[in-house]
Amino acid sequence: MKMNSRSVTLAILALCLGAVSDGSAQTNGHDHSSHHTAGAAHPKLNNGTKWATDAALRQGMVRIRDALSAETETIANGRMSAQQYQVLAQEVNDQVSFMVQNCKLDEEADAVLHLILIELGAAADAISTSGDVHSKHLGAERMSRALEDYATYFDHPGWHGAK
Secondary structure (H helix, E strand, O other): OOOOHHHHHHHHHHHHOOOOOOOOOEEOOEEOOOOOOOOOOOOOOEOOEOEOOOHHHHHHHHHHHHHHHHHHHHHHOOOOOHHHHHHHHHHHHHHHHHHHHOOOOOHHHHHHHHHHHHHHHHHHHHHHHOOOHHHHHHHHHHHHHHHHHHHHHEOOOOOOOOO
16 A cells, blocks of 8 residues: 555654654664654764765665756746645655665764654655645745755765755
């Protein structure tokens, strides 16, 4: 059964925030349930340097960036249809899911990444559930800012933001 984009976003946010009641939110040997319980609200650098990335993270972020870049002009001109926003939101949610499931970062980098993934999920939710074009546009801008944050905090060779 394929989940809708809002369900995927909510499931990922629950995982990232440790809302799994039995504490079983573990992926690839490390516990994702404890990352945000200390109240970390903003990404941070790794002692003044960017965090390392892995192949799955780079792949997922490139796919999100490319999906947003493909629609940038349409969004800016106000010609993006509700269905196109839905497709973009689904791609973002699919890639966020992929990155969460394939997480291979150390615990601190993972915690920083999850803050960015939460922003991407919230942006996807905004563009897929909002009824008005202005709110959808703001959601797309939020997505773009999350990609800028990724570039600020993670070392991704050859990265360029959404065009």
